[in-house]
Amino acid sequence: MQALLDELKKIVGPRGWVDDEADLEPHLTEWRGVYEGKTPLLVAPASSNEVAAVVRACNAAGVSVVPQGGNTGMCGGAVPDASGTQILLSLHRMKRIREVDAANFSMTVDAGCVLADIQAAARVADRYFPLSLGAEGTCQIGGNLATDAGGLNVLRYGTARSLTLGLEVVLADGTVLSSLRALRKDTAGYDLKQLFIGSEGTLGIITAACLRLFPDPGELQTAMVAVRTAGESVGLLASLKEQLSDQVETFELVSDYVFGLVEKHIPDARLPFEQRFPWYVLIEAACSVDELEEALGHAMEDGPVLDAVIAKNTAESARLWRMRESISEAERQDGKALKHDISVPVSAMPAFLEKGDALLEALNPHARLVAFGHVGDGNLHYNVVLPREMDANEWVEEGKRVTGAIYDLVTGFGGSISAEHGIGQLKREWLAEYGNDVELGLMRKLKKTLDPAGILNPGKVI
Numbered sequence: 001m002q003a004l005l006d007e008l009k010k011i012v013g014p015r016g017w018v019d020d021e022a023d024l025e026p027h028l029t030e031w032r033g034v035y036e037g038k039t040p041l042l043v044a045p046a047s048s049n050e051v052a053a054v055v056r057a058c059n060a061a062g063v064s065v066v067p068q069g070g071n072t073g074m075c076g077g078a079v080p081d082a083s084g085t086q087i088l089l090s091l092h093r094m095k096r097i098r099e100v101d102a103a104n105f106s107m108t109v110d111a112g113c114v115l116a117d118i119q120a121a122a123r124v125a126d127r128y129f130p131l132s133l134g135a136e137g138t139c140q141i142g143g144n145l146a147t148d149a150g151g152l153n154v155l156r157y158g159t160a161r162s163l164t165l166g167l168e169v170v171l172a173d174g175t176v177l178s179s180l181r182a183l184r185k186d187t188a189g190y191d192l193k194q195l196f197i198g199s200e201g202t203l204g205i206i207t208a209a210c211l212r213l214f215p216d217p218g219e220l221q222t223a224m225v226a227v228r229t230a231g232e233s234v235g236l237l238a239s240l241k242e243q244l245s246d247q248v249e250t251f252e253l254v255s256d257y258v259f260g261l262v263e264k265h266i267p268d269a270r271l272p273f274e275q276r277f278p279w280y281v282l283i284e285a286a287c288s289v290d291e292l293e294e295a296l297g298h299a300m301e302d303g304p305v306l307d308a309v310i311a312k313n314t315a316e317s318a319r320l321w322r323m324r325e326s327i328s329e330a331e332r333q334d335g336k337a338l339k340h341d342i343s344v345p346v347s348a349m350p351a352f353l354e355k356g357d358a359l360l361e362a363l364n365p366h367a368r369l370v371a372f373g374h375v376g377d378g379n380l381h382y383n384v385v386l387p388r389e390m391d392a393n394e395w396v397e398e399g400k401r402v403t404g405a406i407y408d409l410v411t412g413f414g415g416s417i418s419a420e421h422g423i424g425q426l427k428r429e430w431l432a433e434y435g436n437d438v439e440l441g442l443m444r445k446l447k448k449t450l451d452p453a454g455i456l457n458p459g460k461v462i
């Protein structure tokens with residue numbers, strides 16, 4: 001091992017590695033503190049060639065590599081195991097915007113670029129990169145692509161996958177796969193980049209990406225709308241889509257309990273209503289105030305809207321967005337939650353929510369549901385907080401029982417146990433249980449073909 005560590009240090013140079021315990025600490029714990037690991041060395045290559053040399057050396061030595069972006073993932077995918085033998089490969093020094101091609105509506109970036117910096121670079125060129133999520137000030141585009149991140153604008157623009165034109169990937173043997181083509185049409189053989197998007201570092205290390213850009217969406221309106229039931233929000237979405245078409249960019253459902261947590265833990269966070277309602281929807285639409293008012297008025301006639309506030313300026317809009325984007329932090333401060341990042345067809349969402357309420361009540365009447373998320377994409381964060389008085393073992397056992405029952409319900413609706421966060425360590429066993437055998441078999445074959453020695457992020461996904 002020592003010979004390998006010396007070789008890796010030489011490859012990345014004196015500024016490219018860390019082995020001091022205090023400096024390593026933030027890289028070894030997952031965002032929520034649920035997963036912790038150990039490493040003999042963190043390497044931070046400065047170029048794709050350095051990544052390739054690191055991976056080649058690790059492969060030759062049979063030593064595992066765990067890629068890490070901003071370490072904001074929700075499933076423990078970016079943290080090494082407890083063996084203390086896995087090399088942590090951080091992309092944080094690779095943050096060059098390689099090219100912005102405004103006429104082609106594309107840009108090529110290093111994998112370590114922070115998402116917010118990519119959005120800003122697109123704006124400078126009068127273009128728009130729509131991927132947006134609460135962690136955008138920290139997460140990296142490599143991590144976004146490795147998890148096929150969704151976020152807040154999927155309704156109109158799709159997930160990270162649909163925003164990708166090309167990729168550069170370092171394979172397990174150190175070969176650089178360069179598919180950084182900035183093409184919208186390309187049917188020359190298999191579309192290999194798709195294999196690596198959403199593979200959570202188990203098939204290759206993403207070192208660069210060519211991304212799709214869009215025109216500036218122009219005037220955007222933000223509204224918070226109160227509804228009686230979560231199911232009714234689906235009717236509201238359909239009504240707004242019929243009137244505003246794809247101008248509806250965001251449609252986020254949040255329960256009153258969840259916004260209560262935000263008000264409790266996040267300074268100055270307040271809902272804009274004088275009374276409480278059961279559920280709220282945060283909407284963003286690329287239209288004028290009049291158009292949004294008219295569309296909401298129309299929806300109100302049909303029943304589902306109890307009250308609505310449209311932000312009058314960017315400060316009001318930012319206050320509404322802060323409520324939404326602070327949910328994970330508020331939930332974390334409130335205590336440990338069972339995370340269920342699930343999706344069902346949008347049309348099945350009302351029935352799913354109704355059955356879910358009854359299921360939770362029957363499973364454990366003291367459990368609290370923390371439900372929020374991207375209902376416009378059929379994706380809810382259906383998190384559950386178990387009673388605090390449980391001891392650690394009880395918590396784990398009860399957690400498995402509750403999660404299993406929720407996943408049974410989700411799959412019964414033709415849904416997924418992982419909509420946008422990926423599998424990581426958190427859901428690896430659940431994927432083995434709920435995954436389709438043919439799909440899982442093919443995934444294992446792909447893994448074996450692309451990474452025969454199993455050095456890339458072992459213990460994650462499959």
Ligand code: FAD
Nearest residue numbers: 069070071072073077134140142143144146150151201206
């Ligand atoms: P990391 O956490 O570092 O890594 C995630 C996975 O990708 C790991 O398996 C890691 O090994 C792998 N990986 C990282 N970089 C590479 C690379 N270059 N090549 C290959 N593999 C790599 N997610 C959503 O989808 N939607 C949301 O709305 C959303 N909101 C969030 C809000 C908050 C406040 C937080 C903390 C997280 C949120 N997330 C959300 C989860 C998280 O931000 C995303 O999963 C994000 O895409 C992870 O990016 P990262 O750079 O932090 O990746």
Ligand code: 2HG
Nearest residue numbers: 134327328339373381383
């Ligand atoms: C969000 O939509 C994120 O805010 C995080 O995907 C979800 O904390 C969560 O469960």
Ligand code: ZN
Nearest residue numbers: 151373381420
């Ligand atoms: Zn989400």
